[in-house]
Amino acid sequence: MTDKTMTPEDVVSRLRSGMTLGIGGWGSRRKPMALVRALLRSDLTDLTVISYGGPDVGLLAAAGRIRTLVAAFATLDSIPLEPHFRAARQRGAFELREIDEAMFMWGLQAAAHRLPFLPVRSGLGSDVMRVNPALRTVTSPYEDGETFVAMPALRMDAALVHLHRADRLGNGQYLGPDPYFDDLFCEAADSAYVSCERIVDDFASAVPQTLLVKRHSVTGVVEAPNGAHFTSCAPDYGRDEPFQKLYATTPWPQFAERFLSGDEKTYRSAVHSWHEEQQ
């Protein structure tokens, strides 16, 4: 069977400017940061990003790679407001398509099920309908006759997610408390790339319910230890809070210069020496 292992650079080489990219994880939790850093090293731009936003959104927005953002929020969790997302938004750097968390989920669900939309009660009466005038409503064909928002499918060209373990065929396992929506991201995308903490030979001893992502929905697998850094990847590691704070308080060019100008190995050693300096 096909060995789907590749490098972060291989993943990025399969992407194009102008694409619609979904990014898994939630806030500052289990974000595919090694893949996002690889994206930042490329010249890809003009992206439509679909994300339950965290520093993935902040990094890409600060670097000017986003044309359109589809999101319900952007947060660093322990730091409630994502500073680079805020700054970019306040200078009008990208178009925001703001929807709510539930609309987002139904949009992923619709895309994964090859439906044009799914009805959802949320959105009605809120300004999401005002700022998103393309949203339509739909009337129930049954006796209740209720009106709902027809949440359009969030179909994407590619999805990037980070999991704890994967095999070479593309099966992915999560070991943390929450799957977030990573399996839906993979199923909602034409191609999906899974980075993982460790590639394993098989899942012989795995608890079956942890085997979240199936290989038929995965195009490439990247072994990226610490690949969610600085977001959390519990139980393998928690969020690097001091480093996240540094990210949130350092002017972007300075942060990018020190941490993002080399490859992933360079990033890791730059983070390591920064931590040493803090001792």
Added chain:
Amino acid sequence: MNATTTTRAEYCVIACADAWRDNGEVLASPMGLIPSIGARLAKHTFSPDLLLTDGEALIVGLDGAVEGWLPYRQHLAMVTGGRRHVMMGASQLDRFGNQNISCIGDWQRPDRQLLGVRGAPVNTLNNPVSYWVPKHSKRVFVARVDMISGVGYDSAAAAGPSATRFHRIPRVVSDLGVFDFATPDHSMRLAGVHPGVSVEEVRAATGFPLALPGEVPRTREPTATELRLIRTVIDPEGRREREVPAA
């Protein structure tokens, strides 16, 4: 902190806890410190059937013992199924209970980008939503919110029966008092003031006219048991006093 005098923060805890009274077996989702203390107090005392989370993906008892799994997907099902009562924060809140946490200023080019609407639209249309405002001011209690995230009574009515069907805002608690929408037009009413606060003070800090009952009651006193639970079991470090300092 005087051992015999109830502090403002403790009245706030009582007012938040009472929001979950008689709610039965629903998920209490407190956002913010004082609502969290309130939800735990309610479960300790008059609402033992409440479900609480660890803030991540587990349903836990008061002692932290795990009793269930609640990842985001199932949490959203609890919201849409209506078996949840959330107490959210608000950067802005208006007369009919419209709430904003998205941005300040024009949405196209905001002066201050905040969180985004998060789950406020789905929450308000599907399960009861109360609000907690730790610092009552005209900056929060505004005539009109800049971006309707949580849906208020007038907006729900304008959107039709699907929007109003499960819409309910039981109460708003601030550091000054308790508010509800028990008026003919569902406009905000001052339902009670915390001891030490005058009605005039509340009106002066609110950016729209408040409906007033004939006589404005005061927030009830905590029982001796409640005070002991707050001070020695739930918040022994006194973190509540930092969120709402003594007036």
